[in-house]
Amino acid sequence: MKHSPVRTLVAGLIVGLLTVLSPAFAKDKPTLHIFTWADYVKPELVAAFEKAHDCTVVIDTYDSNEAMYAKLKAGATGYDLLFPSSYMVKVMYDQGMLQELDHAKLPNLVHVDPDYLKKALDAKMGHSVPYMLTNTGIGYLKSKVKDFQPTWAMFDRADLAGRVTMLNDMREAFGAALKSLGYSINTTDPKQLEAARDVLIRWKKNLAKFENEQYKTGLASGEFLMVQGYSGDIQQAMEDNKDIGFVVPKEGTSISCDDMVIPKTATNVDLATAFINDMLDPKVSAENIDFIGYIAPNKDAYPLISEDLRNDPNIFLPPALSAKCEIIGDIGESLKLYTKLWDEVKAAK
Amino acid sequence: MKHSRLPLVTTLLVLIFFYLPIFVLVANSFNASRFSSSWDGFTFKWYGLLWHNRDIWQAVRNTLVIGLSATATAMVLGTTGALALHRYRSRLQAAHYGLLWMPLVVPDILMGMSMLLFFVAIGRQLGLVTVLIAHVTFCISYVAMVVLARLQDFDDAILEAAQDLGADWWTITWRILVPLLAPGIIAGGLLAFTLSIDDYVVTFFVAGTGSTTLPLQIYSMIKHSKQLPVINALSTLLLVVTFAAVYVSKHLLKESTPS
Numbered sequence: 001m002k003h004s005p006v007r008t009l010v011a012g013l014i015v016g017l018l019t020v021l022s023p024a025f026a027k028d029k030p031t032l033h034i035f036t037w038a039d040y041v042k043p044e045l046v047a048a049f050e051k052a053h054d055c056t057v058v059i060d061t062y063d064s065n066e067a068m069y070a071k072l073k074a075g076a077t078g079y080d081l082l083f084p085s086s087y088m089v090k091v092m093y094d095q096g097m098l099q100e101l102d103h104a105k106l107p108n109l110v111h112v113d114p115d116y117l118k119k120a121l122d123a124k125m126g127h128s129v130p131y132m133l134t135n136t137g138i139g140y141l142k143s144k145v146k147d148f149q150p151t152w153a154m155f156d157r158a159d160l161a162g163r164v165t166m167l168n169d170m171r172e173a174f175g176a177a178l179k180s181l182g183y184s185i186n187t188t189d190p191k192q193l194e195a196a197r198d199v200l201i202r203w204k205k206n207l208a209k210f211e212n213e214q215y216k217t218g219l220a221s222g223e224f225l226m227v228q229g230y231s232g233d234i235q236q237a238m239e240d241n242k243d244i245g246f247v248v249p250k251e252g253t254s255i256s257c258d259d260m261v262i263p264k265t266a267t268n269v270d271l272a273t274a275f276i277n278d279m280l281d282p283k284v285s286a287e288n289i290d291f292i293g294y295i296a297p298n299k300d301a302y303p304l305i306s307e308d309l310r311n312d313p314n315i316f317l318p319p320a321l322s323a324k325c326e327i328i329g330d331i332g333e334s335l336k337l338y339t340k341l342w343d344e345v346k347a348a349k
Numbered sequence: 350m351k352h353s354r355l356p357l358v359t360t361l362l363v364l365i366f367f368y369l370p371i372f373v374l375v376a377n378s379f380n381a382s383r384f385s386s387s388w389d390g391f392t393f394k395w396y397g398l399l400w401h402n403r404d405i406w407q408a409v410r411n412t413l414v415i416g417l418s419a420t421a422t423a424m425v426l427g428t429t430g431a432l433a434l435h436r437y438r439s440r441l442q443a444a445h446y447g448l449l450w451m452p453l454v455v456p457d458i459l460m461g462m463s464m465l466l467f468f469v470a471i472g473r474q475l476g477l478v479t480v481l482i483a484h485v486t487f488c489i490s491y492v493a494m495v496v497l498a499r500l501q502d503f504d505d506a507i508l509e510a511a512q513d514l515g516a517d518w519w520t521i522t523w524r525i526l527v528p529l530l531a532p533g534i535i536a537g538g539l540l541a542f543t544l545s546i547d548d549y550v551v552t553f554f555v556a557g558t559g560s561t562t563l564p565l566q567i568y569s570m571i572k573h574s575k576q577l578p579v580i581n582a583l584s585t586l587l588l589v590v591t592f593a594a595v596y597v598s599k600h601l602l603k604e605s606t607p608s
Binding site: 031033035037038039040043058059060063064070071074075076077078079213216217220221236237239291292293294 | 382383384387389401402403404462465466469474475476553554556557558559560561565566567568569570571572573574575576
């Protein structure tokens with residue numbers, strides 16, 4: 001009989017489908033839908049939240065702010081809580097996509113670090129609460145880079161040519177160049193920007209490439225000697241290669257933060273608010289810091305994290321240096337100029 | 350007569366090109382080093398972390414549910430579509446072929462975005478079902494193309510002979526058409542299944558709450574996750590399962606052939 005294998009296959013497929021699909025219909029508890037980066041909240045903490053609030057938490061993931069934004073802007077709904085970066089929060093808020101937060105239901109807001117809030121784009125936490133932040137800085141191999149100085153001018157060092165990378169991110173690359181000249185990373189002055197472009201073109205001669213992901217691997221393996229990168233990422237690479245050092249240059253740098261926000265289309269606002277409040281608990285916050293390797297701006301969590309991390313002057317910046325650091329903000333109409341100058345940097349030989 | 354060494358060398362190079370990355374991946378799933386830049390010793394820790402990572406297993410389940418259902422649906426619709434195109438001529442024949450070709454040539458990004466806009470316009474909540482519909486859309490074309498190719502060498506006289514002998518359409522379909530087209534249908538189905546499992550761009554746009562698939566999960570993990578190598582462990586397990594499935598099915602086929 002020749003047709004039997006086909007029938008068996010079809011029957012097998014149907015049975016298999018029913019088995020895997022069946023649990024998907026078990027929905028009686030309230031559900032909180034979170035849209036975030038993968039592995040961004042410690043799973044045990046999510047499980048504890050589910051238990052405490054007798055609900056189900058469903059986590060979906062995106063891989064860039066822009067992709068998430070495009071999707072929601074097109075009309076995708078169903079998400080109760082998002083974790084975009086600050087600059088994207090501003091864009092979404094300005095377009096009326098986010099809800100105001102109910103501070104009465106967020107008693108844990110008192111734990112948020114006031115020093116960070118001074119810099120934050122939404123300092124009153126009206127529609128966003130900071131979750132995790134990271135400093136941009138320089139990661140390097142201590143044994144290979146001779147006479148290392150904590151300054152952005154290191155990218156001028158011709159002896160490292162070809163073994164250096166910078167972030168493939170317009171705002172981060174310009175941020176470093178602007179800071180090296182003593183300007184604000186959020187400047188909209190065309191003269192300052194053109195000067196920064198010239199610095200970037202000069203640095204580019206020494207660069208292997210502009211790189212956002214692989215630099216961690218490259219630094220850990222010794223392929224790259226020096227990289228511009230995020231403290232959280234380089235912290236991870238350090239666990240693999242003890243020779244790696246990380247500094248925040250003395251001219252200051254950019255700080256990026258991912259915030260927790262509730263979109264207007266959320267259906268389960270109470271649970272989302274409760275989840276934000278839960279994440280702000282100092283103990284929960286400290287566990288998340290340990291899990292992900294980034295820093296949550298939560299002053300009462302600081303005493304609970306490991307001493308090494310707490311005493312690292314490149315993670316918890318000394319006040320003088322911290323004063324020179326800025327959050328990457330919205331540049332409005334100047335975006336066109338930035339993009340044009342960035343294209344010129346990219347095209348330069 | 351002296352044989353040329355060229356074919357042998359080419360074959361070896363192609364095999365290395367195909368399989369070396371897979372070996373590296375398998376080896377790295379046992380590597381204690383997170384960035385797999387150096388060998389830091391043998392470990393099972395990624396498998397342990399994988400076991401406890403419920404987001405990944407949820408993503409695996411979503412991927413399999415969507416992959417299997419999309420493949421099954423596309424195999425039925427694609428085959429019937431190919432049969433219709435092959436047997437009946439209409440004035441819109443060219444247009445019908447065009448429609449079938451369309452998903453093969455339209456860029457994924459366009460397809461994903463337009464489907465998202467469509468689902469939003471009709472007020473359909475995004476989720477597993479919308480991903481399934483999107484996947485079926487592009488899978489149909491692949492199945493239909495493979496089956497159409499198979500139909501090119503199909504001798505229609507067999508069908509006429511069967512009808513002469515009194516077979517009804519049901520019998521003809523299940524005793525003649527399906528068995529003869531089976532290799533094409535199954536090949537098309539396998540192609541559709543791999544495409545569905547892989548798909549990132551279209552899936553991203555039409556996925557809703559609770560429908561994150563494995564590719565979405567992996568891309569997102571690259572950004573922040575400290576556990577990226579669990580993907581190596583998962584891929585190794587998938588590889589083992591695939592080989593086991595192929596081995597078992599070969600075994601079963603061998604046993605059923607002599608009867």
